[in-house]
Amino acid sequence: MIGAIVSAIVIGAIVGALARLVVPGRQNMSIGLTLIVGIVAALIGTLIAQAAGVADTRGIDWIEHILQLVLAVIGVLLVTRFGPGRTGRTRGTPT
Template sequence: MIGNIIGWIVLGLIAGFIARAVVPGKDDIGVLRTIVLGIVGSVVGGFLLGALTFGLRGFQPLGWIGSVIGAIIVLVIYNKVTGRKSKQHD
């Protein structure tokens, strides 16, 4: 139980940080929101890859890729909804 929770937190942290590095612009969302972004992204990515691959998921390389892709999607949506990065300042 605790191992699963820690696994999700680590996965969320890594996927969230990679998504923040890939999406252009500055993100001031902090570590906690990065973890939540990664966890939600993992669920979204797992759902999408599960639908495309008929159930392949987990802590396999494809699962990690799906988590990062899902986190990128969630971050882009988050930025659109909150209005972040809509104005770039020099």
């Protein structure tokens, strides 16, 4: 149980950090929010991979990790676009 929690945190941190590297531009997100987005993306990606039957393969589960990264990128984009303090307007547009 404890090992699964630690594993989820570590994988979530890696997936969240990679997602922030993939998304162009500067993201105004805290480390904690990055970790949460990464953990959620890792969990949902694992569930999708298990449902598709590709979560437990020999060696590295590349399809599962790619799913996790894609979901984390989507999560980072959603948080940076619609997160707290965002109005949906870009700089320089009149209010």
